[in-house]
Amino acid sequence: MLWALVCVALIGIYLMEVGTVWSTQVQRAREDELLRRGDAIRRAIVAYVQADQSGAYPKSFDDLLHDPRVSFVRRFLREAYSDPMTQGDWLTERGPGGELYGVYSSSMQEPLKKDGFPDDYASFALKPTYQDWKFTNFPERSMNRR
Numbered sequence: 001m002l003w004a005l006v007c008v009a010l011i012g013i014y015l016m017e018v019g020t021v022w023s024t025q026v027q028r029a030r031e032d033e034l035l036r037r038g039d040a041i042r043r044a045i046v047a048y049v050q051a052d053q054s055g056a057y058p059k060s061f062d063d064l065l066h067d068p069r070v071s072f073v074r075r076f077l078r079e080a081y082s083d084p085m086t087q088g089d090w091l092t093e094r095g096p097g098g099e100l101y102g103v104y105s106s107s108m109q110e111p112l113k114k115d116g117f118p119d120d121y122a123s124f125a126l127k128p129t130y131q132d133w134k135f136t137n138f139p140e141r142s143m144n145r146r
Helices: 002-050 061-065 119-126
Strands: 091-094 100-104 134-136
Touching: 002 061, 002 100, 002 119, 002 134, 061 100
Parallel strands: none
Antiparallel strands: 091 100, 100 134
């Protein structure tokens, strides 16, 4: 009887460790996807601004999926990506006229990744939550640059 209780306890401890490792792997995969999707959205905003002489920013994600400034189909994103950390909508960084400057996650979770970021995102190493990872493209003359 004692032998069975010891075995059950050891199996329980083992399963706890497996659960911890699994949840860390899931978080790391979502974190990688956050970086990939956030960067894709930021690059789409840059391409949108550069595609027109006016330098206008998109008003919404829909503008990145179908550019309303032209009569033909021009896409900067293939789909409206969701926030991989929350599986919901992104929070947005907007200009004074409602222009879409960038996106960020609403997740207050602490990142696993602390270094090794691409140059554009080197400042992420100092950020305590995913919500602080902002994928933005502010106008050159803007006072909002971060």
